[in-house]
Amino acid sequence: MVFSSHLFIFYFLPAALILYYAVPRTCKHLVLALLSYWFYGWANPLFVVLMLGSTLVDYICGRVIARGADGGKTREQKIAVTVSICSNLCLLGFFKYVDFGIGSYNAIAGAFGKETHGLMNIALPLGISFYTFQSMSYSIDIYRGHARPIRNFIDFACYVSMFPQLVAGPIIRFQEVADQLRHRTHTIEKFSRGVAFISLGLAKKILIANPCGKVADICFDAGSVHTLDAWYGVVGYSFQIYFDFSAYSDMAIGLGLMLGFVFPKNFDSPYHSKSITEFWRRWHISLSTWLRDYLYIPLGGNRKGNVRTYVNLALVMLLGGLWHGASINFVIWGAIHGVMLGLERAQGKDSPYRKLPAAGRMAITYVLVLFTWVFFRAADLSASMAYIKSMLGMGEANPSADLLGGVLYQPYYYLTMILGAVVVWFGPQTWDYTRKLTPVKAVIIFVLFGLSLVILTTQSFNPFIYFIF
Amino acid sequence: MAAPKKNLNREEVAAIEIGNTGISRLLALAMVVVFLLIIGAIPLIQIVVDMKGFQGTEREGSMPGHLAFFKDAQEALDKEKGLFASNTNLLKCIKEYVFASNSNLLECIEEYEDELEDDSLLKKELLSPVQAFLTARLGVGNEEAYLGDDGWLYYRPGFDHVTGPAFLDNKRLQRIAKEGERQPDPVEAIVDFKEQLESRGIRLLVLPVAVKPSVHPQPLGGNRSDRSPAPVTENPSMDELRATLEERGIQYALLSAPGYLKADTHWKPEAMERGAQVLGDIVGPSLPPRPASGYTRGESVVTNQGDIAVMLQLPEDQELFPPETVTIHPVKTAGGRPWRSREDADILLLGDSFANIYSVTNMNWGGQAGLAEQLSFYLQRPVDKLCINNHGAYASRELLQAELRAGRDHLAGKKVVIWEFAARELSVGNWKKLEKKPEKKLKKKPNMSPGEKVESGEAFYLPEPGTNQVVQAVVAARSLVPRPGTVPYKDHICLLHLKDLKDLAGNTISGQAAVYTWSMRDNSTTRAGKLKPGDPVKLRLQSWEDVSGELGSINRSELDDDAFLLADFCWGKSLESPVLGRTIPFAFDFYMLFFYVYMLFVFAFGLTAMLRARAANGALDKMNKIKIASGSLLLTLLCGALLKVSAEPPPKAAAPDAVGLFSAAAEKLDAKGTSVHVGEDGWLFMAKELRHLGLGEFWGPRAADVSQARNPANADPLPTVLDLHRQLKALGIELIFMPVPPKAAIYADKAVGADPARRVDVHHARFLAMLREKGVNVIDLAPLFLKAKSGGERVYCLQDTHWARLGMEIAAKEVGAIIKDRPWFAAAKKLKLDSRVIDMPLQGDLLSQLGDPLVKPVTEKVQNITQAGQALKKDPNSPILILGDSHALFLHDGGDMHAVGSGFPDLLAFELGTSYDLIANRGSGVGSARLNLARAFIKNATYRSGKKIVIWLFAGRDFTETSDGTDWKPLPMKRD
Structure with missing residues (x-):
């Protein structure tokens, strides 16, 4: 079920709000968990069993960890946290990487004339990358003593499965919502700000992300493109992925607010970044902080010398890339970012072009990010390289590439791209815009909400990009 | 907002941020109420309207879907219970049951969600005008239709084929094959088919028809004067395809005569007629001499709206893409009768809608003047034709195979098979190989009497040719129906499997029935297209053979069950169906109650919030309490009254019966x-x-x-x-x-x-x-x-x-x-x-x-x-x-x-x-x-x-x- 669908907006959401507010406080988590399982099962009923199993394992591990002595860690605790981490990683590994592993093995084996193996064609459960990370954070936080364990299984199931952010984040670490699960307030101010978040999120998705996505699709799906079209397409994709993902995050935060939860910010105007280091402080914040706290720091962070720091950085970014998907393109995407981060760290966490004016730094960082998005979007490595060649004017376009212009350069797409650019570089963020809500802003918010609903009728099924990760 | 302390974590920053939202209570309340009213009222209005329609004898709308979802889901689970009876390994049974039921449930969910969106009042009311605005003012089509200059429209898969990657690129073929949804390599399928034909001494001519963007690229490249597109552009693999096929001894011709309809996927009659001449010149010389058949041609003018314009779903009275008028040349026999496909011909044309246009009247471009007819006229010899709209990569071959299974061997006596398909199929088609020979060559009994048993179970009911019979029955299964607007054809026929057949007097008719019926007309799903297992239905049945000449070329879907290979097919015309045997009045009351409770909830929410706000400000005196309470009561009553009015039939409406x-x-x-x-x-x-x-x-x-x-x-x-x-x-x-x-x-x-x-x-x-x-x-x-x-x-x-x-x-x-x-x-x-x-x-x-x-x-x-x-x-x-x-x-x-x-x-x-x-x-x-x-x-x-x-x-x-x-x-x- 997609947030920007008829079914969710007009059926699931009203029903969920009624049920949630109709039941007494003690039953709210049960209702929320059941609604979330329904929401999740809608994508594939079998996945519910998987999530329930994963939740159960982590809950039991959490209980075991919580029983340990206050002082040093007992053997039981260590085993429990290991079981939790391993089971989550195995789950993720099996569903996401087994076929990739077989495929990679086959490529190498094939090159050496060895026997290859058939793929298992495993269906990727929706949101598995997100909820396994959340579950792991629970066990680790408890183990580290950063949070108190949950006694009630329903409360824990509610945390893992919470439908607003289940499928595409933001990744909510347990310590971030532990207190809210015990006590949270439901106020009309929260609810109304939630309305604003949802409305603006929907507008971002329907009015900007989807049309920009169309531009990107036409360019990236073409056999060959002219230089101008290639740039137009990759800028379209940069807007699509930003508005699509931040729209989902806004809607998740908005839904959370309606249910009394406060989720932290996930984006902070990433295309304003003046270096790649800054970009990662602003882009998908919940993932970068998760990787920092649960991977980079445990690996030693920057505490074990320069070489180790660079290795850690590269490793974290490679895994970060791989987290997005089992493909060599994501690995390369992560590797480029890792190298860039390493370079910048060598220069005092600043870019090699730090002496340029702010606008220039911002522009160069954006262009670098654009090149990395090519790997993120293109079908495979050779398509990525061909596209980059086209961007650099080094590719030779087929005669059929001439036709793309007739579809791409239409007022609708110009308008959307300009709107996207204005919002990216000159518009306020949703958090800032909704900080003080006036009647005029409320009218604008509802106009955008209404317009989104109207345009939604003309768009076909268009899931969020991060659904596939 | 106070600046967050340096050591605050992200959650604390967010909590402070949210806690400092600057909004007046009244505005917050207004925003919440408006939002809830929008998201709540739209579906409830839809439900009330649908139920009102449904309470009569109408079966349109999504209400049945709402009510039937749980029943359908239950059926999806029950459907596979038979696995337990047929298998002794319990674990294996459970595994198979779980995966099969899950797959059924997913289908059920998908269908429900599609139905919900397609039947949405919001969509029905807004789609056309909004699309008209986007098209007219902002120059954009939709998912399936792209706009060119001067009123030219392009079908997206055709555009994707021309501009897309080389369709014979190995990596691409491997990637698509890995996805497992289709066999993407046309060469494999064509060579396989050629070998099958060759074993019977028949020659194959492969005839892709160029898609519009490759023949008319100018309206797409017109926005940039610095580029002048080549007259004909094609996918980079086209030359390789030709070379590969010719190397394998397969005759190949790409028809790319200019002259396509502006707002339609297809060619104009003159382009098609030129194509027929080219084709005739290729196949004619190698055929044995035969006396001229005396075919003649007439002339007729046809006006119709293009299929791509229809796919845009613009308002009925739109003038952006006016209907186009063409002159067609219907072919007649020497005796003055309309041209007919002849099984005794030595040429067999397999084709898709490019062969059907101007031939099949249901496409609304006239009849008896299509590619087969023109070829027949040009060669002055009969032509056998098996053409079905869409899926040119396999549908016509499947049709040929089905005919063979049914005992009609269209390959007998043939010298050449011409396989026509739209060139876009080379990029997007499913080039599955069909089995070399049908498992059994079955000769169907021409007219099985009711009650007679066949290998697959009960006999299939079939009225005498030329007669019809009204029956009431229960739907046992329905084949897949495409979503309107997502396919390049506006009509579709589905297959219904009917059981519990009765005549109008209530007498039982023994046997089951396999009934083709309209599932989509003019880009709208028909009532039959929404039928679900267990639904009662009333149809006027006649033999499919009575209408197959007219309707056999319409794209249709089949049930995936071998029992239907032997079926006697009927054509069914839907008659007024009785109201479903579900507890509608209860459901209606339930939804009305739900509506009322929802409204109460919205106002109670507002009231509580306001009381709290006043209490917090210390301004809640007795008068304020009375004002708020009476205001809320009034609003609730008003809501109830509106509900009552909307639920009551309008004055002078028809009595429900x-x-x-x-x-x-x-x-x-x-x-x-x-x-x-x-x-x-x-x-x-x-x-x-x-x-x-x-x-x-x-x-x-x-x-x-x-x-x-x-x-x-x-x-x-x-x-x-x-x-x-x-x-x-x-x-x-x-x-x-x-x-x-x-x-x-x-x-x-x-x-x-x-x-x-x-x-x-x-x-x-x-x-x-x-x-x-x-x-x-x-x-x-x-x-x-x-x-x-x-x-x-x-x-x-x-x-x-x-x-x-x-x-x-x-x-x-x-x-x-x-x-x-x-x-x-x-x-x-x-x-x-x-x-x-x-x-x-x-x-x-x-x-x-x-x-x-x-x-x-x-x-x-x-x-x-x-x-x-x-x-x-x-x-x-x-x-x-x-x-x-x-x-x-x-x-x-x-x-x-x-x-x-x-x-x-x-x-x-x-x-x-x-x-x-x-x-x-x-x-x-x-x-x-x-x-x-x-x-x-x-x-x-x-x-x-x-x-x-x-x-x-x-x-x-x-x-x-x-x-x-x-x-x-x-x-x-x-x-x-």
Whole structure:
């Protein structure tokens, strides 16, 4: 079920709000968990069993960890946290990487004339990358003593499965919502700000992300493109992925607010970044902080010398890339970012072009990010390289590439791209815009909400990009 | 907001941020209430509207989906229980059951969600106007249609094929094959097919037809002057394909003759005819000589809306993409009969819609003038043809295979097989290889009698060829139905598996039935397309062979069950279906309650929040409490009242059972085989009227199912009326649309004992309201007649089908009032006319048909209009033209029309004091009369230019009962 669908907006959401507010406080988590399982099962009923199993394992591990002595860690605790981490990683590994592993093995084996193996064609459960990370954070936080364990299984199931952010984040670490699960307030101010978040999120998705996505699709799906079209397409994709993902995050935060939860910010105007280091402080914040706290720091962070720091950085970014998907393109995407981060760290966490004016730094960082998005979007490595060649004017376009212009350069797409650019570089963020809500802003918010609903009728099924990760 | 401390974590920062939201309580409350009302009211209005429709005999809308979802889900789980009975390994059974049931559930969910969106009122109301705005102002199409310059439209898969990556690229082929959804390599399939044919000594000619973007790239590249696209662009793999196929000894020809329709996927007739010549030149020389068959060609003009324009789902009256007119050349045999595919030919053409266009009339581009026909004409020899729209990569081969399985060997005696497909299939098609030989060559019994057993179980019921049988049955399964707008064809046929067959009298018919029926018409899913297992259905069945010549080329889906390989297929025409056997009233009450509770929730939420706010401010005094409480109560009551109003039927709406009453009465008459219904107090009614009134909705997707039109493509009145309105408007002529209500609708109390005060022809009212919304000047006579019938004088003749003096007078006054208002009327020449009312004995047509000597003729009032003692004649120079059927001739044309000078034209002339012109005939006023109008307008432009207004009147029953061949076919009023 997609947030920007008829079914969710007009059926699931009203029903969920009624049920949630109709039941007494003690039953709210049960209702929320059941609604979330329904929401999740809608994508594939079998996945519910998987999530329930994963939740159960982590809950039991959490209980075991919580029983340990206050002082040093007992053997039981260590085993429990290991079981939790391993089971989550195995789950993720099996569903996401087994076929990739077989495929990679086959490529190498094939090159050496060895026997290859058939793929298992495993269906990727929706949101598995997100909820396994959340579950792991629970066990680790408890183990580290950063949070108190949950006694009630329903409360824990509610945390893992919470439908607003289940499928595409933001990744909510347990310590971030532990207190809210015990006590949270439901106020009309929260609810109304939630309305604003949802409305603006929907507008971002329907009015900007989807049309920009169309531009990107036409360019990236073409056999060959002219230089101008290639740039137009990759800028379209940069807007699509930003508005699509931040729209989902806004809607998740908005839904959370309606249910009394406060989720932290996930984006902070990433295309304003003046270096790649800054970009990662602003882009998908919940993932970068998760990787920092649960991977980079445990690996030693920057505490074990320069070489180790660079290795850690590269490793974290490679895994970060791989987290997005089992493909060599994501690995390369992560590797480029890792190298860039390493370079910048060598220069005092600043870019090699730090002496340029702010606008220039911002522009160069954006262009670098654009090149990395090519790997993120293109079908495979050779398509990525061909596209980059086209961007650099080094590719030779087929005669059929001439036709793309007739579809791409239409007022609708110009308008959307300009709107996207204005919002990216000159518009306020949703958090800032909704900080003080006036009647005029409320009218604008509802106009955008209404317009989104109207345009939604003309768009076909268009899931969020991060659904596939 | 206070600056967060440095050591705050992200959650704390967010909590502080949210805690400092600057918003007044009132504004917060308003935002919440407005939001909840939007997201709650839209679905609830939808539910109430759907339920109201559903409570009658309508089955449109998503309500059944809402109610049936849990039942369907349960069935999805139950469906696989048989696995346990057939397998002894429990663990294996459980595993298979879980995965199979999960797959069924997913299908069920997907179907439910699609249905919900497609039936959404919001979408139905907004899609067309919003798309029109986006297309006209912002230059954008939709997911399937791309816009070029100057009104050119392109189908997306064709565009993707031309601009996309090389379709024979190895990496691409591997990636798609890995996804497992289709076999992407055309070479494999073509070579395999060639080998199969070669083993029978048959040659294969592969014939891709270039898609529009490659033949007409200019309108797509027009925005950038620095680039001038090559005349023909193609996918980079095309040359490789040719070389590979030729290397394997396969003949190959790419047809890329310019001349495509602007708003349609396909080629124009001239391009197709050139293609046929090219084809003839390739295959002709290698064929054995044969005496010329004597095929001849005629000429015919066809006007139609392009399929891509239709896919844009623009408003009916859109003018962005006007219908296109082409001249086709239908081929006839030496004996003057229409061309027919011949199994004894030595050429077999397998093809898709490029071969079907101008050949299959359902595509609305005329018939007998397609690729096979032109090839036949060019070579002067018969051609065998198996063509099916879409999926050219495999559908025609599958059809050939199915024919072989059914014992019809189309390959026998063939020298060459021409395999035509749209070139886009090379990039997007499923090039699956078909098994080398059918498992068994089965010879089906031509006509199995009911009850006879076949290998697969119960026998399949099949009416005798040329006959039909109305049956009631329960749906056991339905094949897949595409979502409208996502496929390049607007019609689709699905296969229903029916069980528990009964005739109308309730007698059991043994056996099951495999029934093809319309599942999509004009890009809308039909009622049959939404049927689910367990739903009751009523259909008029006939043998599929009776209609396969006409409908066999329409894209259709099959049930994935080998038992149907042996089935005798029927064609089913949907009749009014009884309300589903589900507990609708309970469900309706439930939803009403849900609606009310929801509203209470919204206001209770607001009230609580406001009380809290006031309490927090210390401003909650007694008066404020009273104000808030009474305000909320008032709002809730108002909401309840609105709900009640919306739930109640509008005044003068049909009694819920009126349609059923007419339907039941019509069935009885059908069974008796009589054409006249004897009502109360001596009233006689035409049986066709009762049938028509028992059908309910008669336009849109249902039209083909309920209409008697000879060609289902000419069944829908809505586009035709709008088309005529648009055409006349373009010629500066106003159309007044005035169907004469069926007599049985006005005297429903006498006909079927319905409530005399209520309007029963609500579907007419809805139809006319729709036309009015689209700008057509409509006169709805029914309310006026209902009001007038309470007086002493009859509105209709007691023993005749037609209206009486009073009815005609009311109509003349209504029309007169409009005409008098027009500026040109002042200049019209005025006449001095006399009038007198007399009583006249009248032997009505119904009385004559009844043939009952005991029923005596009665006297009717007649108003005779004269000019200087003579009946007024029609004046071809009059700006007022009456177009009609016998209602325009009754009491006017003498002979069987009983009198002269006393009909509607005379009364209108008297009302206006001016002359009139008349084009009318006995029979159909919608088909034949309109055809006469078209001829008159096309032949004589001076005549046409002298007209200011056309008053189109005809019997209301002809919305469905017309059957003169022209029926509701759109006709051009002017030749370009």
